[in-house]
Amino acid sequence: MEKLAVTEQEVWAALDEVMDPEIPVVSLVQMGIIRAVALQGQQVLVTMTPTFSGCPALEVMEEHIRVRLAELGLEATVEKTLDPPWSSDWISDAARAKLKSVGLAPPHLHGGDFIAVLDAPISCPYCDSFNTTLKNSFGTTPCRMIYVCNNCQQPFEQFKPL
Amino acid sequence: MDSKLNASLAEYLTALGDDELVLAQRDAEWCGHAPILEEDIAFANLAVDELGHARTWYELAAELLSEDRGRFPDHLAYFRDAAEWRCVQLVTLPRGDWAFTLLRRYFFDVLEVLRLEGLKSSGYAPLAEAAAKIYNEELYHVRHGKAWLPRLGRGTEESHARMQAALTQLWPYTAQMFLPLPGEAPLVAAGIAPETAGLEAGWWAAIEAALAAADLRAPEKFIPVTRPRSQQTEHLMGLLSEMQMLARANPQARW
Numbered sequence: 001m002e003k004l005a006v007t008e009q010e011v012w013a014a015l016d017e018v019m020d021p022e023i024p025v026v027s028l029v030q031m032g033i034i035r036a037v038a039l040q041g042q043q044v045l046v047t048m049t050p051t052f053s054g055c056p057a058l059e060v061m062e063e064h065i066r067v068r069l070a071e072l073g074l075e076a077t078v079e080k081t082l083d084p085p086w087s088s089d090w091i092s093d094a095a096r097a098k099l100k101s102v103g104l105a106p107p108h109l110h111g112g113d114f115i116a117v118l119d120a121p122i123s124c125p126y127c128d129s130f131n132t133t134l135k136n137s138f139g140t141t142p143c144r145m146i147y148v149c150n151n152c153q154q155p156f157e158q159f160k161p162l
Numbered sequence: 163m164d165s166k167l168n169a170s171l172a173e174y175l176t177a178l179g180d181d182e183l184v185l186a187q188r189d190a191e192w193c194g195h196a197p198i199l200e201e202d203i204a205f206a207n208l209a210v211d212e213l214g215h216a217r218t219w220y221e222l223a224a225e226l227l228s229e230d231r232g233r234f235p236d237h238l239a240y241f242r243d244a245a246e247w248r249c250v251q252l253v254t255l256p257r258g259d260w261a262f263t264l265l266r267r268y269f270f271d272v273l274e275v276l277r278l279e280g281l282k283s284s285g286y287a288p289l290a291e292a293a294a295k296i297y298n299e300e301l302y303h304v305r306h307g308k309a310w311l312p313r314l315g316r317g318t319e320e321s322h323a324r325m326q327a328a329l330t331q332l333w334p335y336t337a338q339m340f341l342p343l344p345g346e347a348p349l350v351a352a353g354i355a356p357e358t359a360g361l362e363a364g365w366w367a368a369i370e371a372a373l374a375a376a377d378l379r380a381p382e383k384f385i386p387v388t389r390p391r392s393q394q395t396e397h398l399m400g401l402l403s404e405m406q407m408l409a410r411a412n413p414q415a416r417w
Contacts, residue, residue: 053295054214082218083291085298115301137306138204142211142299146200162298 006072011037011044014072018064021057022141025098028061032090035081044074049086051162052142088114088162100125105147105158114161122158124149132156163286167352171286172223173345174355176238177248177391179219183239184398185253185270186212187405189263197260204306208267211299218292225288240409244399248344251387252335254397261314261324266332268307272368273339273361275300280356289354308372315376322377329373330381337386340365344391 015037016029028034028048036047046065050058062078069076088107091099096106105125108117121130129151136146137160144157163171189209196202217235224234253270257263278300281293314321340362349355373380408415 050214050295052211052214052299053218053292054211054299056210082295083287085291085295114298118305136200136204137302137309138207140203140207142207142214146203160302 005041006039006074008037008039010072011039011046011069011074014068015046015065018061018068021060021064022143023099023102023104025102026091026095028065030092030095030098032086032092033061034065039074042074044069044076046076046078047081048078049081051086051088053082054142056141086162087112088159091159099159103156104144105156107159107161110161117161122147124152124154125156126154127152163352167348167354168226170345170348171289171354172226173248174343174349175219175223175226175289177343177345179216179223179235179238180247180249181253181270182212182219183216184247184249184401185267186210186216187401188253188255188257189267191257192263201260205263208303208306211303215296215299218296222288222292236409240406244394244402245392247394247398247402248391249394249398250335250338250391251389251395251397252332252339254395254401255332255335256397258328258331259324261321262328262331264307264310264314265325265328267303268311268372269332269336269339269369271300271303271307272372273365275304276361276364276368277356277358280361284355285353311372311376311378315373315378325376325378329378330384333381334384335387337388338391341388341390 012029015034016027018028020026020028020031020033031051033048033051034046035049038045046069048061048065058080065078066076089109089111091106099106103125105122108120110117122132122134123130124132124147127149129149131150132147133150134145135148135155138144139146139157143160143162145160146155146157148155186209189205189212192202192205193209194202196205216239220235220238221231223229223238224231227234229237252266255266258266275297278293278297282290282297284290284293311325315325316322340359342358343355346355346358350357
């Protein structure tokens with residue numbers, strides 16, 4: 001019996017199972033990191049864009065993409081693009097809810113001007129209070145900021161608007 | 163672009179990358195030593211950002227020189243001797259105290275944002291795209307520095323004294339930042355890069371306001387450092403010997 005060719009839709013579905021190595025509850029697709037997929041026979045070109053250009057997880061992501069697609073019998077080439085630059089607005093609604101569920105406040109939607117939302121109130125992912133204070137604009141990774149909730153006293157991080 | 167312009171741009175990008183990489187290395191020295199935990203983490207991540215920016219510039223240089231995009235950045239970082247580096251002296255200076263570290267970074271970040279504003283409209287599309295990406299990230303750097311300057315400048319007697327001392331020590335080195343970068347002249351003429359000297363007024367305006375908000379005064383009398391980027395100091399040699407040691411001892415090393 002002839003083996004059925006893999007479709008691009010199946011490639012996207014497989015990539016939706018490749019998790020962000022630093023936030024393993026969300027996938028690279030949900031984070032808006034995967035920009036394009038081009039399938040040609042057993043070869044596939046995956047175009048991705050870094051959230052932050054110094055992201056230390058980039059090489060791990062590339063490796064995980066190649067391994068996952070190899071399971072479909074595909075040989076993947078991963079290419080990086082910076083145009084257009086990644087926007088936190090691309091994080092899907094489902095991913096936003098998941099970020100919050102692990103105590104990471106999702107970034108405000110900004111429509112292109114992220115500086116405009118930086119001083120907007122942030123709600124605590126644990127108790128939803130807006131009585132929160134920015135402690136540092138750099139957290140445990142370049143893409144996070146540290147806040148503290150003055151209501152439940154819980155420190156938490158926000159994924160940076162970008 | 164013709165091959166001559168390609169070579170000029172590769173030289174220019176390498177100098178940009180050298181500034182970022184050396185500053186990243188200096189700031190990473192704080193990892194495990196910063197005065198508070200949040201800043202320890204913050205500085206490690208500021209350094210990681212600059213490392214990513216250095217790699218971006220080096221990758222663009224690799225393309226222009228028809229080098230391997232994956233390997234060339236490591237070659238530039240690990241296998242050049244001090245005389246081949248083109249960073250400004252400001253970033254090579256030993257890390258000093260916390261006041262010195264914050265102020266140096268702020269001086270650098272403010273200039274970087276101004277330069278990136280110019281590079282965003284570069285006539286060389288890959289450079290314009292990279293600049294747009296890095297610009298967004300650098301706005302967070304400036305925000306971080308802007309919050310810290312007044313905290314220390316208007317904090318305790320000691321924090322003020324340390325900031326003022328850092329300012330006096332750093333100030334002469336800022337002059338070199340406004341000299342043309344290697345390869346710059348033909349790039350300015352071709353609309354590929356902004357003229358560095360033209361960024362000085364904007365930098366000064368931003369720094370003057372930040373210093374005033376932090377009760378700090380730039381020294382009036384000083385001897386500006388205006389040596390070319392091709393003349394490096396023993397500070398860079400010390401930094402490189404540590405940074406390059408492993409890669410040179412074992413060129414096949416993998417993480």
